[in-house]
Amino acid sequence: MNAKYSESAEHIDVRYVAHLARLHLDDAEVEQFQGQLDDILDYIKKLQELDVEGIEPTAHAIPIENVLREDVTRPSLEHEKAMKNAPAERNREFIVPKILE
Amino acid sequence: MEYVATIGLETHVQLKTASKIWCGCANVYGSRPNTDVCPVCLGYPGSLPVLNREAVKLTVMTGLMLGCEISRYSKWDRKSYFYPDMPKNYQISQYDMPLCLGGQVEIDVDGAKRAVRLTRIHLEEDVGKSTHFERSSGVDFNRAGTPLMEIVTEPDMSSAEEAFAYLQALKRILLYGGVSDCNLEQGNMRCDINVSVRPADTDKLGTKAEIKNMNTFKGVFRALKYEIERQKKVLSEGGEIRQETRRWDDDAGVTSAMRSKEYAHDYRYFPDPDLMPVVLTEEQIHSWEESLPELPAARRARILSEYGIPEYDAGVIVADKAVADYYETVARLSGNAKAASNWIMTEMMRALSEAGIEITSTKISPDALADLIKLIDGNAINMTGAKEVFNVLFSEGGDPKKIVEERGLAQVSDSSELESVVRRVIDENPKSVEDYKAGKKVALQFMMGQVMRITKGKANPQVVVPLLKQILDA
Ligand SMILES: [Zn+2]
Numbered sequence: 001m002n003a004k005y006s007e008s009a010e011h012i013d014v015r016y017v018a019h020l021a022r023l024h025l026d027d028a029e030v031e032q033f034q035g036q037l038d039d040i041l042d043y044i045k046k047l048q049e050l051d052v053e054g055i056e057p058t059a060h061a062i063p064i065e066n067v068l069r070e071d072v073t074r075p076s077l078e079h080e081k082a083m084k085n086a087p088a089e090r091n092r093e094f095i096v097p098k099i100l101e
Numbered sequence: 102m103e104y105v106a107t108i109g110l111e112t113h114v115q116l117k118t119a120s121k122i123w124c125g126c127a128n129v130y131g132s133r134p135n136t137d138v139c140p141v142c143l144g145y146p147g148s149l150p151v152l153n154r155e156a157v158k159l160t161v162m163t164g165l166m167l168g169c170e171i172s173r174y175s176k177w178d179r180k181s182y183f184y185p186d187m188p189k190n191y192q193i194s195q196y197d198m199p200l201c202l203g204g205q206v207e208i209d210v211d212g213a214k215r216a217v218r219l220t221r222i223h224l225e226e227d228v229g230k231s232t233h234f235e236r237s238s239g240v241d242f243n244r245a246g247t248p249l250m251e252i253v254t255e256p257d258m259s260s261a262e263e264a265f266a267y268l269q270a271l272k273r274i275l276l277y278g279g280v281s282d283c284n285l286e287q288g289n290m291r292c293d294i295n296v297s298v299r300p301a302d303t304d305k306l307g308t309k310a311e312i313k314n315m316n317t318f319k320g321v322f323r324a325l326k327y328e329i330e331r332q333k334k335v336l337s338e339g340g341e342i343r344q345e346t347r348r349w350d351d352d353a354g355v356t357s358a359m360r361s362k363e364y365a366h367d368y369r370y371f372p373d374p375d376l377m378p379v380v381l382t383e384e385q386i387h388s389w390e391e392s393l394p395e396l397p398a399a400r401r402a403r404i405l406s407e408y409g410i411p412e413y414d415a416g417v418i419v420a421d422k423a424v425a426d427y428y429e430t431v432a433r434l435s436g437n438a439k440a441a442s443n444w445i446m447t448e449m450m451r452a453l454s455e456a457g458i459e460i461t462s463t464k465i466s467p468d469a470l471a472d473l474i475k476l477i478d479g480n481a482i483n484m485t486g487a488k489e490v491f492n493v494l495f496s497e498g499g500d501p502k503k504i505v506e507e508r509g510l511a512q513v514s515d516s517s518e519l520e521s522v523v524r525r526v527i528d529e530n531p532k533s534v535e536d537y538k539a540g541k542k543v544a545l546q547f548m549m550g551q552v553m554r555i556t557k558g559k560a561n562p563q564v565v566v567p568l569l570k571q572i573l574d575a
Contacts, residue, residue: 020181020367020369022183059176059372059378060372060374060377060378064377065377065378065379065380066377066378066379066380067151067152067376067377068151068152068153068154068157068379069125069151069152069153069154070154070155071118071119071120071153071154071155071156072119072120072125073119073120073125073126073127074120074124074125074126074139075125076125076126076127076136076137076138076139077138077139077140077143079133079135079136082135082138082139082143082242083135088237090239091134091239092133092134092135092136092241093134093135093232093239093240093241094135094185094239094240094241094242095237095238095239095240096185096237096238096239096240097237097238098233098234098235098236098237098238099184099185099231099233099238
């Protein structure tokens with residue numbers, strides 16, 4: 001059950017990540033993605049070669065801030081349109097498999 | 102062994118904005134399911150969120166009221182979340198750079214005042230609402246995207262009483278600031294509890310349990326009473342507390358462990374690439390500070406000087422913004438500030454608590470209560486009659502003057518009309534007359550009571566008493 005979180009910069013635990021993403025992977029897929037993800041990590045590691053001395057960390061690549069809108073309402077979707085992609089529908093609600101807590 | 106409890110609360114507060122946090126859908130309660138929804142709050146691929154300025158403003162105003170440090174730079178993060186009430190499969194929240202840090206809420210438990218320290222306040226989006234059926238769940242996304250402020254305390258409380266006082270004090274301030282309606286029935290305020298217990302002679306905190314999704318203050322109080330006792334019992338019997346999430350069953354009055362979610366705490370936060378950081382300038386923060394309404398302490402001082410009522414009364418009245426608003430209207434309209442506070446603090450508070458409602462839902466308008474006070478001050482009605490009028494007003498509403506007429510409650514002040522009643526009481530109670538003449542004060546009160554009984558409470562005591570004395574002393 002409680003697969004321990006065992007990631008490091010070098011390695012991604014594919015089964016664990018798949019579980020978090022609620023994806024079912026068979027053994028062959030785990031092996032396939034493990035290789036692919038390791039390659040991606042290796043590639044990303046090139047960034048470590050950069051000298052970032054004196055550079056502030058940021059969450060965004062472009063220097064834009066305060067993208068705000070005024071607090072005004074706009075028409076919502078018509079209900080029928082909103083429900084168009086519902087897997088199932090009853091009493092105006094989206095019907096989904098029962099969620100257990 | 103003595104045990105002490107440690108409690109921290111995370112309170113979610115829906116903000117009073119016109120539109121949702123990321124889209125222009127209306128932020129309203131009670132629409133038919135899936136009416137106030139659009140591609141953004143339904144989490145459609147390709148839709149993009151744009152931050153509502155008002156949600157930031159209300160959160161910062163809250164931070165200012167609670168003495169928080171306002172972040173000059175804050176950002177948005179995605180929190181992985183796999184439930185159908187959040188179709189994006191992540192909730193946009195603030196992880197390491199929230200809008201407000203620190204701060205505190207002053208509480209008062211039976212006269213003992215102290216401050217509960219806050220860790221932070223961040224802004225996030227509310228999720229949709231699920232209803233569970235036999236085999237399926239129904240989801241309504243009207244609530245999804247409602248701006249939700251999460252106010253996190255330090256593990257700073259040690260009893261159910263303190264937690265209750267904290268929530269009440271917090272609600273009072275939020276209402277004063279006008280940042281939320283704080284309507285608990287509508288889910289405007291919801292709370293997660295963290296609670297642990299440890300032996301009094303150790304410093305190391307015990308293992309905590311989390312009780313999720315509390316939606317009444319009373320429930321928080323009861324759940325804490327129960328959970329603290331449960332943990333004490335486990336520890337005193339040599340057992341161990343498991344770190345787990347528990348659910349409060351309000352009907353049964355117990356908490357029980359929820360089926361533990363695996364990796365429950367691996368939310369995999371990462372910066373939301375769709376949302377740019379919020380950078381606040383001194384000027385911006387200052388201008389929001391200027392727009393803060395009068396807070397309880399300032400209002401108390403003003404009411405004291407403006408209306409000259411006792412300090413105690415002022416304290417009770419400003420405790421609730423709605424009560425303070427009501428009071429000031431009645432005081433102004435009636436021209437009798439002390440009578441206004443007396444009526445509100447005694448009859449009104451009693452009736453409200455008996456009916457289990459807030460002053461905002463009372464049928465007595467401030468105008469009507471002011472009119473009632475004027476009727477008393479003008480001797481048109483005595484206190485006994487006034488209380489009856491009050492009760493009618495409270496249950497049915499209406500105009501006090503009309504009620505006085507309809508019910509024949511007008512005070513009788515005409516001494517010639519009252520004299521016959523007074524003479525009758527004197528004739529019928531020779532023993533009391535004797536007692537009165539022997540100097541017993543209570544005899545006069547008894548005869549006064551008899552006059553009131555015969556006149557069905559309508560006699561004006563200020564006319565009856567002198568009249569009694571005059572005839573008895575003659
Ligand atoms: Zn929307």
